Amino acid sequence: MTKQRKLSYLLNLIGVAVVFAVMTLLFAFQGFGDSTTYVEGVCTTACYTIIMVASLNLVVGFMGEFSLGHAGFVSVGAYASAIVSGALAGKGLSDLALLIVAVLAGGLVAGIAGMLVGIPALRLRGDYLAIVTMAFAEIIRVVFCNLEITGGGRTMSGIPKLATFHSSFWIMAVCVTIMFLFVRSRFGRTVQAIREDYIAAEASGINVTFYKVMTFAISSFFAGVGGALYAHYMTAMIPTNFNFNYSAELLSEVIIGGTGSLTGSVIGAAFLSALPEFMRQFSTYRMLGYSVVLVLVMLFRPGGIFGRWEFSLTRLVKKIAGRGKAKAAAAGALPQAAEKKGE
Amino acid sequence: MADKTTEKKVPVLKAQNLGIQFGGLKAVDDFNIEIGESELVGLIGPNGAGKTTVFNLITGVYKPTEGSFYLCGQRMNGKKTHQIVHAGIARTFQNIRLFKKMTVIDNVKAAMQEHLTYGLPQAIFRTPKYWREEADITKRAMELLDVVHLSGKENLEADNLPYGQQRRLEIARALATDMKLLLLDEPAAGMNPTETEELLEIIDYIRDTFKISVLLIEHDMSLVMKICERIQVLDFGTTIAAGTPAEVANNPRVIEAYLGKPRKEAAKDA
Amino acid sequence: MTFSLFFQSIVNGLNLGATYALIALGYTMVYGIIRMINFAHGDFIMIGAYTLFYTVPLMVNNGMPAWLAVFAAIVVCAIVGVLVEIFAYRPVRKAGPMSALITALAMSIFLQNLAMVLFGARPHNVAAIFSLPSVTVAGVTISLNVVLTIAIGLAIMLGLQLFVKKTKLGKAMRAVPQDRDASTLMGINVNKIITVTFAIGSALAAVAALMYCTTYPRVTNNMGTTMGMKAFIAAVLGGIGVIPGAMLGGVLIGLIEVFVRLFAPGWYEAVTYGTLIVILLVKPSGILGRNTGEKV
Numbered sequence: 001m002t003k004q005r006k007l008s009y010l011l012n013l014i015g016v017a018v019v020f021a022v023m024t025l026l027f028a029f030q031g032f033g034d035s036t037t038y039v040e041g042v043c044t045t046a047c048y049t050i051i052m053v054a055s056l057n058l059v060v061g062f063m064g065e066f067s068l069g070h071a072g073f074v075s076v077g078a079y080a081s082a083i084v085s086g087a088l089a090g091k092g093l094s095d096l097a098l099l100i101v102a103v104l105a106g107g108l109v110a111g112i113a114g115m116l117v118g119i120p121a122l123r124l125r126g127d128y129l130a131i132v133t134m135a136f137a138e139i140i141r142v143v144f145c146n147l148e149i150t151g152g153g154r155t156m157s158g159i160p161k162l163a164t165f166h167s168s169f170w171i172m173a174v175c176v177t178i179m180f181l182f183v184r185s186r187f188g189r190t191v192q193a194i195r196e197d198y199i200a201a202e203a204s205g206i207n208v209t210f211y212k213v214m215t216f217a218i219s220s221f222f223a224g225v226g227g228a229l230y231a232h233y234m235t236a237m238i239p240t241n242f243n244f245n246y247s248a249e250l251l252s253e254v255i256i257g258g259t260g261s262l263t264g265s266v267i268g269a270a271f272l273s274a275l276p277e278f279m280r281q282f283s284t285y286r287m288l289g290y291s292v293v294l295v296l297v298m299l300f301r302p303g304g305i306f307g308r309w310e311f312s313l314t315r316l317v318k319k320i321a322g323r324g325k326a327k328a329a330a331a332g333a334l335p336q337a338a339e340k341k342g343e
Numbered sequence: 344m345a346d347k348t349t350e351k352k353v354p355v356l357k358a359q360n361l362g363i364q365f366g367g368l369k370a371v372d373d374f375n376i377e378i379g380e381s382e383l384v385g386l387i388g389p390n391g392a393g394k395t396t397v398f399n400l401i402t403g404v405y406k407p408t409e410g411s412f413y414l415c416g417q418r419m420n421g422k423k424t425h426q427i428v429h430a431g432i433a434r435t436f437q438n439i440r441l442f443k444k445m446t447v448i449d450n451v452k453a454a455m456q457e458h459l460t461y462g463l464p465q466a467i468f469r470t471p472k473y474w475r476e477e478a479d480i481t482k483r484a485m486e487l488l489d490v491v492h493l494s495g496k497e498n499l500e501a502d503n504l505p506y507g508q509q510r511r512l513e514i515a516r517a518l519a520t521d522m523k524l525l526l527l528d529e530p531a532a533g534m535n536p537t538e539t540e541e542l543l544e545i546i547d548y549i550r551d552t553f554k555i556s557v558l559l560i561e562h563d564m565s566l567v568m569k570i571c572e573r574i575q576v577l578d579f580g581t582t583i584a585a586g587t588p589a590e591v592a593n594n595p596r597v598i599e600a601y602l603g604k605p606r607k608e609a610a611k612d613a
Numbered sequence: 614m615t616f617s618l619f620f621q622s623i624v625n626g627l628n629l630g631a632t633y634a635l636i637a638l639g640y641t642m643v644y645g646i647i648r649m650i651n652f653a654h655g656d657f658i659m660i661g662a663y664t665l666f667y668t669v670p671l672m673v674n675n676g677m678p679a680w681l682a683v684f685a686a687i688v689v690c691a692i693v694g695v696l697v698e699i700f701a702y703r704p705v706r707k708a709g710p711m712s713a714l715i716t717a718l719a720m721s722i723f724l725q726n727l728a729m730v731l732f733g734a735r736p737h738n739v740a741a742i743f744s745l746p747s748v749t750v751a752g753v754t755i756s757l758n759v760v761l762t763i764a765i766g767l768a769i770m771l772g773l774q775l776f777v778k779k780t781k782l783g784k785a786m787r788a789v790p791q792d793r794d795a796s797t798l799m800g801i802n803v804n805k806i807i808t809v810t811f812a813i814g815s816a817l818a819a820v821a822a823l824m825y826c827t828t829y830p831r832v833t834n835n836m837g838t839t840m841g842m843k844a845f846i847a848a849v850l851g852g853i854g855v856i857p858g859a860m861l862g863g864v865l866i867g868l869i870e871v872f873v874r875l876f877a878p879g880w881y882e883a884v885t886y887g888t889l890i891v892i893l894l895v896k897p898s899g900i901l902g903r904n905t906g907e908k909v
Contacts, residue, residue: 185466
């Protein structure tokens with residue numbers, strides 16, 4: 001069992017590394033011709049969008065509550081990290097170290113903001129909670145518009161360009177892994193129980209408020225990490241970038257990908273943030289397309305494209321290996337391809 | 344926790360003058376009960392008599408406006424539901440409330456949340472403690488599923504179980520909280536006679552094995568008469584009778600509450 | 614603060630408040646009947662405003678008074694409202710509140726982006742609808758346009774109140790939220806009532822567009838988001854689902870905004886949103902609403 005587990009971890013690590021290697025090689029050898037730099041930029045955008053969308057899915061898909069203010073926490077992370085990196089720039093830290101410090105700072109401040117918002121707001125549920133998260137995000141925006149340190153409503157520029165595709169990719173991989181492990185632990189189980197029936201969860205000894213606030217704070221933390229990457233990739237931003245439309249965009253990506261499927265968030269966010277970039281002439285129609293897809297998803301596949309399904313490399317490999325063995329053994333006993341989730 | 348001898352004398356559940364008012368309406372008034380270890384007490388009464396309200400009071404869903412209640416001598420008033428569950432009172436619901444889209448075993452494991460001590464970093468780094476504890480509760484959950492005759496169904500979605508099995512899963516989930524007192528809200532509602540028979544066996548088994556006390560709301564009179572050691576009858580929020588099944592069955596006030604007044608007396612009153 | 618400024622602010626606050634109240638009525642009526650926050654409602658104002666933008670010159674060129682354009686706006690908004698209800702909301706109505714919320718959000722995004730594709734992201738300026746002079750009374754200058762819009766708002770609210778209290782259709786509209794099944798048994802066609810509610814709510818948004826454009830003639834494709842949000846706050850403040858509550862809430866929010874803007878121009882929106890948070894945490898049912906809890 002332990003050996004199998006280690007093998008499974010190794011397999012997943014190799015999987016991620018292979019994707020990274022392929023992308024890096026493509027970029028290094030001008031795999032996309034003249035537009036290679038552009039494609040690399042789109043992929044970096046996809047990386048931090050994935051973090052934002054997956055983190056929102058913790059609240060929407062796993063906790064079952066709607067947040068219409070995710071962009072607010074993204075902006076907290078973005079501004080906090082920009083301030084930190086601005087203060088530490090030129091202090092002898094390497095670019096990567098500076099980025100990591102900025103990203104952690106952005107995540108932490110956003111996580112604290114999430115906790116502070118969550119404690120009062122999560123007493124509400126459903127529509128009301130959705131509206132309150134939106135109100136909090138608007139308040140955050142107004143605050144950033146009025147503070148001098150965040151540019152006072154004007155563009156905050158000159159943020160060091162620290163985020164590259166390479167660093168963004170690995171930060172994204174680490175974040176998604178942590179979120180995945182969170183979901184597949186007692187915390188994830190508890191949060192899903194709350195989603196299913198909060199009264200029964202309470203009657204099963206679960207401190208509903210505590211776990212809700214915790215999940216909300218963790219979700220905000222990763223939103224902040226995404227925001228920090230955004231700030232250090234874009235190098236300039238204005239509070240209105242993080243308005244309601246941005247929250248709605250992130251939410252649509254969660255829902256289209258699949259509420260309760262991190263796989264859905266990763267693929268959904270990557271695909272949906274990259275697609276319009278490649279079809280520039282359609283960029284005006286992007287959100288129009290989103291909204292139509294959203295309504296169609298609600299009508300025909302309310303759980304989103306991936307529903308609650310999660311991709312498992314281990315399972316896939318086992319299946320392929322199992323099929324191979326079965327062929328070899330011809331009429332021999334089929335090895336039980338253990339389809340247990342996760343491991 | 345006191346030693347065994349004193350613990351025996353203290354009732355598992357004791358309610359004193361417990362009551363709640365909604366606006367001007369006294370939904371439950373002056374409710375008193377004592378339940379000893381391993382005792383099975385029935386709570387009956389016509390629709391709207393306040394039985395489920397009593398459950399909601401004892402589990403902290405509602406805060407009592409009068410009186411107090413104790414679990415093993417410990418005052419429970421004003422505690423939150425999850426705190427009361429940790430202290431040792433678990434319940435099932437009249438209209439089944441399972442974690443529908445989760446597997447059967449995860450329904451049980453979710454109720455074991457408080458037995459787990461690994462923290463967030465341990466979950467993320469998958470330390471040996473994480474694996475050990477998860478393996479422990481998996482084992483324990485399987486045992487409990489076995490108790491309620493649901494072995495082999497652990498990986499099904501709870502929603503896909505037939506009705507009777509859903510009721511039993513709710514019992515397993517309640518057992519998972521390691522409680523001293525189990526509150527069953529109409530556990531046999533909607534069951535056929537075979538299923539009811541199976542349920543009775545399970546209730547007997549868990550009382551013997553886990554040494555827990557049971558307070559049961561039930562409409563099926565034959566069932567209540569058969570298994571309860573004592574019965575308490577509620578009508579319009581007040582206790583109108585209490586005693587052994589035989590005593591209660593012959594109590595004129597109980598008959599009146601269920602069947603109405605005989606015609607002669609009703610005429611006399613008017 | 615001088616008396617003149619104070620008085621002028623009251624008038625401005627009432628003007629803004631009456632606009633919010635009309636929009637809030639749309640939210641409240643829809644919420645009362647199907648328990649759904651119609652996110653797209655704010656965008657109906659935008660549709661009304663664009664309709665005004667295109668029809669006001671038409672009216673003027675044909676020698677008719679500009680304000681007649683509001684009837685075109687009412688018709689267009691009502692049609693859009695009913696279409697949104699029938700094609701987007703009705704199919705998901707049984708799927709639960711979350712599906713409804715997402716669909717409403719999707720419709721809001723849809724309408725905004727459709728408007729951007731059709732009319733561009735550039736703001737449009739609506740031609741003057743009313744051209745009444747300003748009068749000075751006791752040293753206070755008041756635009757009669759503003760007085761007129763307040764009067765229109767009040768008249769509409771009064772009319773709506775009479776409609777729901779006195780007419781058969783209005784009574785049915787009040788019955789459905791109470792108990793949908795019982796209403797069906799009483800011979801009320803629930804779907805028809807919901808459609809009518811959307812038509813009326815959207816028509817009110819068109820009137821709100823007229824009032825708004827009289828004071829702020831700028832039309833953009835996303836003007837509905839903030840307008841809608843604030844009107845929604847007004848609806849919640851007054852007690853969502855309660856018709857007089859929407860009016861009270863609208864006027865209060867309008868006054869709060871105008872007065873906060875006097876003292877802290879950069880922060881007035883934060884105060885409005887803060888108001889919402891405070892009400893929801895202190896009394897989620899609003900000033901005139903009643904508390905309801907979930908039955909266990």
